[in-house]
Amino acid sequence: MASDIRTSELKDPIDVAEYLFRRLHEVGVRGVHGVPGDYNLVALDYIPKAGLNWVGNVNELNAGYAADGYARVKGISAVVTTFGVGELSLLNAIAGGYSEFVPIVHIVGTPSTLSQRDGMLLHHTLGNGNFEVFSEMSKNISCAMAKLNDPHEAATLIDNAIRECWVQSRPVYITLPTDMVQKKVEGERLKKPIDLNHPPNETEKEDYVVDVVLKYLHEAKNPIILVDACAQRHRVLEEVHELIEKSNLPTFVAPMGKGAVNETLPNYGGVYAGDGSNEGVRECVESSDLILSIGAIKSDFNTAGFTYRISQLSTIDFHSNYIRVKYSEYPGVRMQGVLKKVVAKMGKVSIQPGPKASNEIAHEDKEMSNKEVISHDWLWPRVGQWLQPNDIVITETGTANFGIWETRFPTGVLALSQVLWGSIGYSVGACQGAALAAKETGNRRTVLFVGDGSFELTAQEVSTMIRQGLKPIIFLINNSGYTIERYIHGFEAAYNDISEWNYTNLIPTFGGTPENSKTYQVKTKQQAEDLFNDKEFAAAGKLQFVEMFMPKDDAPKALKLTAEASAKNNAK
Secondary structure (H helix, E strand, O other), X not given: OHHHHHHHOOOOEEEHHHHHHHHHHHOOOOEEEEOOOOOOHHHHOOOHHHOOEEOOOOOHHHHHHHHHHHHHHHXXXXXXXXXXXXXXXXXXXXXXXXXXXXXXXXXXXEOOHHHHHOOOOOOOOOOOOOOOHHHHHHHOOOOEEEEXXXXXXXXXXXXXXXHHHHHHOOOEEEEEEOOOOOOEEEHHHHHOOOOOOOOXXXXXXXXXXXXXXXXXXXXXXXXXXXXXXXXXXXXXXXHHHHHHHHHOOOEEEOHHHOOOOOOOOOOEEEEOEOEOOOXXXXXXXHOOOEEEEEOOOOOOHHHOOOOOOOOHHHEEEEOOOEEEEOOEEEEOOOHHHHHHHHHHHOOOOOOOOOOOOOOOOOHHHOOOOOOOEOOHHHHHHHHHHHOOOOOEEEEOOOHHHHHHHHOOOOOOOEEEOOOOOOOOOHHHHHHHHHHHHHHHOOOOOEEEEEEHXXXXXXXXXXXXXXXXXXXXXXXXXXXXOOHHHHXXXXXXXXXXXXXXXXXXXXXXXXXXXXOOEEEEEEOEHHHHHHHHOOHHHHHOOOEEEEEEEOOOOOOOHHHHHHHHHHHHHHOO
């Protein structure tokens, strides 16, 4: 009776599941990834009612990777799993999202609140009556948790979780018990959008920090700008580009920041990663007397094995929740407001010319005989010449992640990689999510570079791409196994070998037809060159799968340096 009275008091009663999915639609989600299970089935019925599309993935891990890729393009994503077996299969991907600041809303269909209260011996449990154990596993890789066990709280918890997901740019965890799906909440709340804005910095504190930054900037003789991943994740690229273009300072990106900066700008100099930097970049960055470091993540692979040689005494760090000027830290001051005021008040600054990034192929790598094998030194600058403005480029942990450092992007290219978490197989699922997001936002070309070993972990997700009518261009680098591992340890060891698949035969197996897909094999530079010059191929009118053969012992220079440093660090 109490429930009926409560519902009658609502101005616009709406089911909890519909409220949840309509809020996701409000923040930009259109495709919902996941795998059905009996604890989430009724909730899934509400997805089309909210104007959303169910994607449906091959498994939960792939669904998580896809949600990650989708969020990096659209700004936020959602994935639905079932209790226990489903959610645990997803956790690797969610941990990657947490590590790399990717906003993913993870919704778990759970047994009813009554079943949980009574500790019933249900399937998908550990058989001990503990229904909290799986949520505890997710606790440390979620920035907020919402357990929708009470309709009185459900709408507030949903709004808060989605807000925290967006604001902190990290995954959140929402449980939806089977008996809560159709419980009523106040639909009137939907008339007021969730406030996704950060509170502004305290004015006095912000102005003080701006003055300190400007003092050192005006004193500097050869300042530079270094942009990294958190500039993208925390949505300050507009302010960053204003700073780059107004100051005209030499500008560089860290590997995880690849694609954050317009690489066609005349003051863009390339990738800085310590010893793995592009030519001329390391000398320019490390000789600078002031580095404006924006959104830095100084991990091992992002610094080519901790080979950065930058003094904190010559660095100003801009972050989402603090600014550090040399050794003085200002907590609670967000970089967005500070960057805006720095640009507005900056005036003239000292500029020393830096190196110019290009896609020029070295003379010794230009040989184009019919027998000339495809090398990394040739491939990645050539990819830069072939890419188009606004492409989405996904690179897998391994040779592709390091090779792309040598590619200068056209305007508007978005780069997706997982340099910090580094879960092999990530890129195939991420490609599906990114391609879906691209389709929703105007059919940008989606291009994936993945190694053969990584591809074998998550290959099934190509079937989802075909089923969803997506049209990525997939370059599979066939170099006979786990190359990055070979360079770290055990070059000829059996554990770095993989099964030899007939990769191009997988496309028809996964549902590909001549109408929706096409496969290629390229073994020489000339064959690759012919493909890059093929206008029909470049038009990306269907899913295209390219098996590209490369030598087993070839790798980008940056990979070799980082692998060597990693091996030394592992041995300490």
